[in-house]
Amino acid sequence: MKRIVATGATDIGQVRQGNEDAFLVADSIVAVADGMGGHLAGEVASAAALEPVADLDGRVFPDAQQAVDALRSAVVEANRRVLQMAEDEPTYRGMGTTLTTALVEGRRLHIAHVGDSRAYLLRDGELRQLTDDHTLVQHLIDEGQISAAQAAHHPQRSVITRAIGVGPDLEVDTLSFDLAPGDTLLLCSDGLTGVVDDETIASVLAATPDEQAAVTTLITRANEAGGPDNITVVLLRYDPDATQASAPPAVPRTVTISSRVDRDDPDWAGRIGSIGTLGHEHAVQEEPLGRRAARFTRRVVATMLGMVVLLALLGGGTWFLLSQQYFVGLDGEQVVIYRGIDASIGPVELSWVVERSTLTVTDVQAWYVPALEAGRPALDRADARRIIDSAPRTERPDPDDVARQAEPRGEDADASGGPEAAGPPA
Numbered sequence: 001m002k003r004i005v006a007t008g009a010t011d012i013g014q015v016r017q018g019n020e021d022a023f024l025v026a027d028s029i030v031a032v033a034d035g036m037g038g039h040l041a042g043e044v045a046s047a048a049a050l051e052p053v054a055d056l057d058g059r060v061f062p063d064a065q066q067a068v069d070a071l072r073s074a075v076v077e078a079n080r081r082v083l084q085m086a087e088d089e090p091t092y093r094g095m096g097t098t099l100t101t102a103l104v105e106g107r108r109l110h111i112a113h114v115g116d117s118r119a120y121l122l123r124d125g126e127l128r129q130l131t132d133d134h135t136l137v138q139h140l141i142d143e144g145q146i147s148a149a150q151a152a153h154h155p156q157r158s159v160i161t162r163a164i165g166v167g168p169d170l171e172v173d174t175l176s177f178d179l180a181p182g183d184t185l186l187l188c189s190d191g192l193t194g195v196v197d198d199e200t201i202a203s204v205l206a207a208t209p210d211e212q213a214a215v216t217t218l219i220t221r222a223n224e225a226g227g228p229d230n231i232t233v234v235l236l237r238y239d240p241d242a243t244q245a246s247a248p249p250a251v252p253r254t255v256t257i258s259s260r261v262d263r264d265d266p267d268w269a270g271r272i273g274s275i276g277t278l279g280h281e282h283a284v285q286e287e288p289l290g291r292r293a294a295r296f297t298r299r300v301v302a303t304m305l306g307m308v309v310l311l312a313l314l315g316g317g318t319w320f321l322l323s324q325q326y327f328v329g330l331d332g333e334q335v336v337i338y339r340g341i342d343a344s345i346g347p348v349e350l351s352w353v354v355e356r357s358t359l360t361v362t363d364v365q366a367w368y369v370p371a372l373e374a375g376r377p378a379l380d381r382a383d384a385r386r387i388i389d390s391a392p393r394t395e396r397p398d399p400d401d402v403a404r405q406a407e408p409r410g411e412d413a414d415a416s417g418g419p420e421a422a423g424p425p426a
């Protein structure tokens, strides 16, 4: 009987025209990649990113460190390839992908991760998220600007701050730990986690011993919840021989978390307390001072990350993050189309008005106004116009009058394209 059983599937979902997700299931390595970019570029990016990772399948490593190094190198190589392809082919420009991958080396599991696809571990009935989302909303949560509950419905929740294909310098999170019998590893794209909560995922995994059936059920749950994105699920179950009844302790102490080989990443070091025991956070008693220091360090790192994000947004080559983001919102009373993301870092707004409609808050149904205040995300500018066109109107005696009255404001706004456009009219 096989020690490791891995399986996976991907589904287009209910809304998207194509599937930009990709996954890999091999003997000793699994991976999920969620591609982004216009036309077919997202599919190209996610598929290309998996190639260097797939090359690791079947490799034998002298020790754990070399396995981690090889995994990290594969992710860095994936980044190099995607960047190169985008440089060679103009239609691929701006493409990118997430990449979350797990390598089995003997009894150890190594994870490398960039983006907002996730790795979870189900052990003893408890589901733990192993990876941090490299997203704007996670950054805002870390900074205390929004709550996790707000993040779940934040219009910019899909904006990622780290991805394969954005730039030559890539920071890769890695994580290593010993597998215990019965461990189930889940890798998935945000098409699952965006609409299916952790409790549901845990109950499906616990109730479905057959891996293929569990994968199918999770995808079905995401589709039942609307399937707004491509859904990819990979499962890996560790079942060593039953003769090895002398299992490792339920709460292993051998867990280590490492990041770059050349330096100790305090952000990840700070997670050892909670992830290392794979138990409840409050059950971790040791070294409270160290953990407090680690938490402080995390906050510093989060702030620094904010600055890095800001620099990245202001710098070249990062239109990836901003340019494809549109949303419909309010500028004062007026319904407008914003470009960028509905957030600020310090005093700097990350969005600006690109187009003004003839609508004001009094023209739309009252119940719809909060949605506009929150910002309604659009796929592109045309989609944003469609959102405005289909906004539920209040009954007006003569709609032409309304349009005529609003016209001058619309013309005014055509000239505005920068962040200052959100300021008061001259």
Ligand code: MG
Residues within 6 Å of the ligand: 034, 189, 190, 191, 229, 230
């Ligand atoms: Mg996705």
